[in-house]
Amino acid sequence: MAAPAELKLREQVVLKLxxxxxxxxxxxxxxxxxxxxxxxxxxxxxxxxxxxTVLAQEGLLSAAGKRGYVVHAFSAKDIVDAIEVRGILExxxxxxxxxxxxxxxxxxxxxxxxxxxxxIAVQDHFGMDDDVRxxxxxxxxxxxxxxxxANMALISALALNDKLPFASAEAVLGGGTPSRLIARKHHxxxxxxxxxxxxxxxxLCSRQGARAExxxxxxxxxxxxxxxxxxxx
Amino acid sequence: MAAPAELKLREQVVLKLxxxxxxxxxxxxxxxxxxxxxxxxxxxxxxxxxxxTVLAQEGLLSAAGKRGYVVHAFSAKDIVDAIEVRGILExxxxxxxxxxxxxxxxxxxxxxxxxxxxxIAVQDHFGMDDDVRxxxxxxxxxxxxxxxxANMALISALALNDKLPFASAEAVLGGGTPSRLIARKHHxxxxxxxxxxxxxxxxLCSRQGARAExxxxxxxxxxxxxxxxxxxx
DNA sequence: AGTCTGATTATTGGATCCAATATTGCATTA
DNA sequence: TAATGCAATATTGGATCCAATAATCAGACT
Numbered sequence: 001m002a003a004p005a006e007l008k009l010r011e012q013v014v015l016k017l018x019x020x021x022x023x024x025x026x027x028x029x030x031x032x033x034x035x036x037x038x039x040x041x042x043x044x045x046x047x048x049x050x051x052x053t054v055l056a057q058e059g060l061l062s063a064a065g066k067r068g069y070v071v072h073a074f075s076a077k078d079i080v081d082a083i084e085v086r087g088i089l090e091x092x093x094x095x096x097x098x099x100x101x102x103x104x105x106x107x108x109x110x111x112x113x114x115x116x117x118x119x120i121a122v123q124d125h126f127g128m129d130d131d132v133r134x135x136x137x138x139x140x141x142x143x144x145x146x147x148x149x150a151n152m153a154l155i156s157a158l159a160l161n162d163k164l165p166f167a168s169a170e171a172v173l174g175g176g177t178p179s180r181l182i183a184r185k186h187h188x189x190x191x192x193x194x195x196x197x198x199x200x201x202x203x204l205c206s207r208q209g210a211r212a213e214x215x216x217x218x219x220x221x222x223x224x225x226x227x228x229x230x231x232x233x
Numbered sequence: 234m235a236a237p238a239e240l241k242l243r244e245q246v247v248l249k250l251x252x253x254x255x256x257x258x259x260x261x262x263x264x265x266x267x268x269x270x271x272x273x274x275x276x277x278x279x280x281x282x283x284x285x286t287v288l289a290q291e292g293l294l295s296a297a298g299k300r301g302y303v304v305h306a307f308s309a310k311d312i313v314d315a316i317e318v319r320g321i322l323e324x325x326x327x328x329x330x331x332x333x334x335x336x337x338x339x340x341x342x343x344x345x346x347x348x349x350x351x352x353i354a355v356q357d358h359f360g361m362d363d364d365v366r367x368x369x370x371x372x373x374x375x376x377x378x379x380x381x382x383a384n385m386a387l388i389s390a391l392a393l394n395d396k397l398p399f400a401s402a403e404a405v406l407g408g409g410t411p412s413r414l415i416a417r418k419h420h421x422x423x424x425x426x427x428x429x430x431x432x433x434x435x436x437l438c439s440r441q442g443a444r445a446e447x448x449x450x451x452x453x454x455x456x457x458x459x460x461x462x463x464x465x466x
Numbered sequence: 467a468g469t470c471t472g473a474t475t476a477t478t479g480g481a482t483c484c485a486a487t488a489t490t491g492c493a494t495t496a
Numbered sequence: 497t498a499a500t501g502c503a504a505t506a507t508t509g510g511a512t513c514c515a516a517t518a519a520t521c522a523g524a525c526t
Contacts (some may be wrong), residue, residue, distance in 0.1 A: 008509070008510095009509075009510065010286075010509080010510090033476090033477070033478090034477075034478070035476090035477070035478095037440065043510080043511090043513045044510060044512075045478090045507080045510095045511085045512090046509080046510050046511065046512090047510065047511095049283075049478085049479080050282075050283060052285060053243075053283060053286070053287065054290065057287065057290055059385070059389055065412070065518090066478095066517090066518060066519095067477070067478065067517085067518055068477075068478075078385055078386070081384040081385060081386050081387065082385075082386035084384070084386075085322075085325070085384065085386040085387050085390060086386075088317075088322070088325050089321070089390070092318075092321050096322040136454065149316070151318065151319075152292070152311055152314060152315075153311070153314050153315035153318040153319075153394060153397060154318050155313065156292055156393060157318060157390045157393060157394065160389060160390060160393055161386060161390065164386060232500075241480095242479075242480065243480090245480080266506090266507070266508090267507075267508075268506090268507070268508095276480080276481090277480060277481045277482075278480095278481085278482090278508090279479080279480050279481060279482090280479080280480065280481095281488070282508085282509080298488090299487090299488065299489095299508095300487090300488055300489080300507070300508065301507075301508075
């Protein structure tokens, strides 16, 4: 393993394998055995074995008959379905937060996200680093709301969902190939997302539970543009 | 391990530990180390270690500082929250099934559940084995609808939720101590649940998505009676 | 030629071993 | 007496070893 970080080896392997799977190496259907992986990563089979069971639990691997795993094949429908589920869950989170009334601290943090978003979205030039800045802010925005729901079951369900390909909030802009055309497309998506963020915060702060829920539910569907983009590529 | 079934040892340990945790041995906060468990179950530390990571992922165990795990302490709120999430997800499943229109096969199976429920619920004497019969049928009923949603992300999210204490469909009647009073209480719950099942099937078959969703959502809340019952005991 | 069967191989799952390290307890000192 | 540092201990995490068994391949038989 390259990074001898503070993480347990098993965790590093999970991260690395997730990366390989979502990144497209290890294509869907690919058999994934312990020995090749452990050799490839330079660790023993023990942490690999544990990582495989974790990834299987997450749904990224599926059991291949009696022996071993294969990379799970996600259809376009699976991805859209996962996005729908994320919309349902984040919508529920938004409703809960709105009904309870967001704390002053939460409002501040959300407003900060909006301000950051404004700086990114409303400008003439929209480049690569704007992408990553927006993805960071967007992740922060969604995380704030989900955590504020203070519903552990909800948070866990979303954590599971985020492991699925294209379903996480960070995936609204897929990590695809950089190009002028993509950048233009991204800018459009970011502009719409930014507008929706503003409306969501407004709904949260005025304690409009149903509105916050439906706005957030619909907001999740922005991630769908990627799927078609990706599948048609 | 007692049961040398066809399951991998690790799976058996997961099952056994889940049982111990949900059953109340291994009380919340209890430190759970590898060696005592492996000795208690008569297996090596290897499958135990794997089981612990699985249970930690499920949320039944939480990391205890730098070393090892403790049994996660669920508050009454956590349980009610988990039930709410189940309501949201099963509600969504019901809506999807209603909108797509249940297949003839599904209708048949659901009607069979209703018939079984009728035989159990509508009778003068309601005993122990009626309990277990009803729990079996109820699990089948819910599983049918969830699977029929054909949304893998939804199914996975519910599978995770079912691991949480009191949140699964099977837990509507807690596995508590048998008594005449409890039996009476159970009969009441079963009668209400049976009536709701009938309405849910009606909504599904007439493709009333919103109605099916809200009925199912509310139906999940039946499980809440247990929480208060349990917590006050 | 196709298929069934037996032997070989590859791979998994569990047990054991070893090193790293967190934790605990005790003793010494301020 | 309380705090701090050191040593002993316990426990974890990873590596390796071994047995069980599924997959594969070759050869023989129909």
